[in-house]
Amino acid sequence: GAGVSQTPSNKVTEKGKYVELRCDPISGHTALYWYRQSLGQGPEFLIYFQGTGAADDSGLPNDRFFAVRPEGSVSTLKIQRTERGDSAVYLCASSLTGGRWETQYFGPGTRLLVL
Amino acid sequence: GQQVMQIPQYQHVQEGEDFTTYCNSSTTLSNIQWYKQRPGGHPVFLIQLVKSGEVKKQKRLTFQFGEAKKNSSLHITATQTTDVGTYFCAGDAGNNRKLIWGLGTSLAVNP
Numbered sequence: 630g631a632g633v634s635q636t637p638s639n640k641v642t643e644k645g646k647y648v649e650l651r652c653d654p655i656s657g658h659t660a661l662y663w664y665r666q667s668l669g670q671g672p673e674f675l676i677y678f679q680g681t682g683a684a685d686d687s688g689l690p691n692d693r694f695f696a697v698r699p700e701g702s703v704s705t706l707k708i709q710r711t712e713r714g715d716s717a718v719y720l721c722a723s724s725l726t727g728g729r730w731e732t733q734y735f736g737p738g739t740r741l742l743v744l
Numbered sequence: 745g746q747q748v749m750q751i752p753q754y755q756h757v758q759e760g761e762d763f764t765t766y767c768n769s770s771t772t773l774s775n776i777q778w779y780k781q782r783p784g785g786h787p788v789f790l791i792q793l794v795k796s797g798e799v800k801k802q803k804r805l806t807f808q809f810g811e812a813k814k815n816s817s818l819h820i821t822a823t824q825t826t827d828v829g830t831y832f833c834a835g836d837a838g839n840n841r842k843l844i845w846g847l848g849t850s851l852a853v854n855p
Contacts, residue, residue, distance in 0.1 A: 660841065671748075671832050671845030672787060685842055720786060727841060730775050730794060735786040 631655075633736030635721050641742045642711055650706040650739045652721030658734075660727030661704050663696055664720040666738070672720055678704060679727045711743045746771045748835050750846035758854050763820040765849035767833035774836050776809055776816045777843065782829040790818075790831075823853050 634653040642648050654661050659680055664672035674688040680701045689695075693711075698704040708715055718740050722733040747770045757763055767776065775794045779787035791800055793809035793816060800807045806819045820827055830850045834843040 662841070669847070671834070671847050672843075673845070674842045677841050688842065729836070729841070730792055732777075732789045732792070733843070735788070737786050 635736040639740045652704045654723030658723035660724045662722040666718045713743050716743045748844050748846040754850045756852045767816040769814045776835045779832045
């Protein structure tokens with residue numbers, strides 16, 4: 630595709646519910662990153678995929694957060710038992726090969742609000 | 745753990761004035777990247793600096809990487825209203841792809 634796309638653009642849910650956020654990277658990009666950005670903060674790294682495998686998931690805050698990328702393209706970030714503190718913009722980025730100093734291209738983000 | 749700090753947090757200038765934001769890391773960085781995020785938008789990559797003491801220019805924007813590779817700056821000459829947004833620096837300290845981001849500097853420009 631022309632750029633990284635994310636769906637939904639906005640998600641409102643209730644505390645305790647389960648949500649899935651989807652990311653479609655730029656076609657042909659093998660590396661995919663998830664970040665979380667709270668109001669007034671910089672993006673916070675969550676997880677990085679190289680192909681289908683999670684190469685670094687050290688940023689996932691706890692075991693309620695999980696991400697998959699089964700075919701090495703689209704990725705889904707899954708949040709179980711959502712809490713109000715999970716409210717943030719979830720950003721996805723992709724890069725061509727995941728090379729060390731490669732440019733990361735960001736999607737528009739999913740704005741998650743947990744009531 | 746590694747931290748990246750940015751100052752100032754906010755800057756309000758008159759159109760035509762210069763603007764500078766500074767980025768400092770608690771650890772030596774292998775590279776530093778700068779991004780711009782417009783209000784309501786997502787981060788857009790501006791530039792990457794890799795070498796110690798490196799200086800790069802993009803039109804009115806000048807980027808510097810310190811000799812010790814622990815600090816960086818972005819300078820905008822003669823700001824325009826299109827420069828409005830938050831400027832983030834993000835650094836990579838190791839062999840991973842995990843970028844550590846500063847809190848950003850929000851720039852407002854009065855026409």
